[in-house]
Amino acid sequence: MNLTTNITVTAPANFEVSLTSGSGFGASVIVTQSGGIAASTTVYARLVAGLTSNPYSGDVTASSTGATDKTVNLSGTVSPAVPQITISGFVGDLNYTEGSGPSAEDSFTVEGLFLTTDITVTAPTNFEVSLTSESGFGASVMVAQAGGTAPATTVYVRLAASLTTNAYSGDVTASSTGATDQLLTINGNVFPTPTCANEGDIIITEVMQNPAAVSDGSGEWFEVYNTTGAPIDMLGWTIKDDTSASETYTIATSVVVPANGYVVFGNNADSGTNGGVTVSHQYSGISLGNGTDGLIIECSSTTIDNVIWDNGATFPDPNGASMELSTTTLNDTSNDVGTNWAAGTTPFGAGDLGSPGLVNNFVLSTNNFETNNFKLYPNPTSKGFVNISSNNSAAMKVTVFDVLGKQVINQMISNKRLDVSSLNTGVYIMRVTQDNTFITKKLVIR
Incomplete structure (x- = not known):
């Protein structure tokens, strides 16, 4: 009270003040007086940005013409930045058949902030990592940092070669001095060498x-x-x-x-x-x-x-x-x-229709052309036609499908010759119906 001028509140070095929470900070603020009286006013203080790791202190000073300055001590600390590592991405199962490793590769990314040393990415046992697709794989790689920052970097991972049949699992570890290790779980399988059957078995x-x-x-x-x-x-x-x-x-x-x-x-x-x-x-x-x-x-x-x-x-x-x-x-x-x-027509389980694990209910006519001495020739053919004959002289309905099941020919023939000149080279399925008999055969166009 009894003021003749406004009050100036001045922050010490490395601090700043404001009359508004969260904004308007600067080196000083003015608290206005009216009739010699300045009402009670809240002043906000904080450490300025951009300081290095250190403790800081100083006195805020409140002054007005003719009045004795008043001070309030401020103190604060800038702690060292905590190094941070981030691993991003999902790695699917890394598999191969015994004797054919290593597996195909997959990848993830690693990045870091406030680092003091490079990031070491270490593969778990039986896996290996690289910074280069398809080459340079080993037990670990280094992701470099500059000025404390390691940019997002792709790391490739695969299941190592020469493993025996088994399931494998472990954690990729990303580490740097002072940072909490980051882990990414990866899995893989080495499958046994299969015993193969013949086509159609x-x-x-x-x-x-x-x-x-x-x-x-x-x-x-x-x-x-x-x-x-x-x-x-x-x-x-x-x-x-x-x-x-x-x-x-x-x-x-x-x-x-x-x-x-x-x-x-x-x-x-x-x-x-x-x-x-x-x-x-x-x-x-x-x-x-x-x-x-x-x-x-x-x-x-x-x-x-x-x-x-x-x-x-x-x-x-x-x-x-x-x-x-x-x-x-x-x-x-x-x-x-x-x-x-x-x-399917037979109810099972919760009410759907089918015959899982059992003989199917659907039965086509068992009549076939074998009793009629059916012949299809030439097959394979490159002549643009095939001959279809049997002991029966009745007309034949011929339907041809490609390997996707699309019908490409559907016609009646009575001269025992089918024009296939419109078909591209490949394998087709031919169904021939005559009276109440039918047969299905593979047709090869060359």
Whole structure:
């Protein structure tokens, strides 16, 4: 009180003041007086930015003409910046078949702030890392920092070569002096060398791509059949989507398909939540599309069987029922033809229709051309035609499908010659019907 001028509040060196919380800071502020009186006023103080690590102190001074200065001591400390490391990204399983390692690589990123030393990235046992794709792999790499900052850097990781069949797991560790270590868990598998069967020894005979009792993510499954008289172990074989390279699954445990018997693969082995299916082996990473999609079964890059359905064009397209292959067409050629499949009709489990793990209910006519001395020649052909003959002189209905199940020829012939000049080089499926008999054959165009 009794002031003749406003009060000036001055911050000491390395501090600043303001009359507003959170803003307006500077070296000094003015507290106004009116009639010689300055009302009680809050003054905010803080350390200025950009100071180095150190303790700081000084006196705030309040002054006005003719008045005795008043001071308030301020003190503060700038602590050293804590070094920080960040690991970002997801690494999928790193797999290979015994004797064929190392695995394909995957990658993640490492970066850091307030560092005093470079970042060391160390691979867990049985894995290796590199800063260069496809080369330079070893037990650890150094991510350089400059001025305390290490920019985001890609680190490649893979499962090391020469490992035996097993599952492997461990943590990649990123470390730097004073920083908390950062970890990234990685997994990998070395699969046993598979024992491969011949093409067509295992075939796909039933597919549930669109269950109704449960969601697709809980109840998709497919069935395979062993066409031979001896059991076949599918350990180490691969299940693949026909178009999506990311949808690949390797069978890492023994799955024995009995002689002339069935095995069911599913995305969920819990019969309480999968619609009531008894699943012999649970796969992951494979989806069975409700439209056009397909499955491939491989062993050491050899296709044992594949089926591609076509959104109802020739294959059935049921909801809440499986697609079943006729029991009269149990071979890897006939299961390429959509008309050899039908929707399941037998209720199972939670109410969907199908026959998982059992003989299918769908049976095409067992009449065939063998009794009529059927002949197809030349096959393979490069002449633009094939001859089709039998002991029956009646007209023939000929339907030809490509490997995707698309119908490319559909016509009646009476001269026993079919024009195939419109077909590109490749493999096709031909179905010939005459009176009440039919036969399905593979046609090769050269």
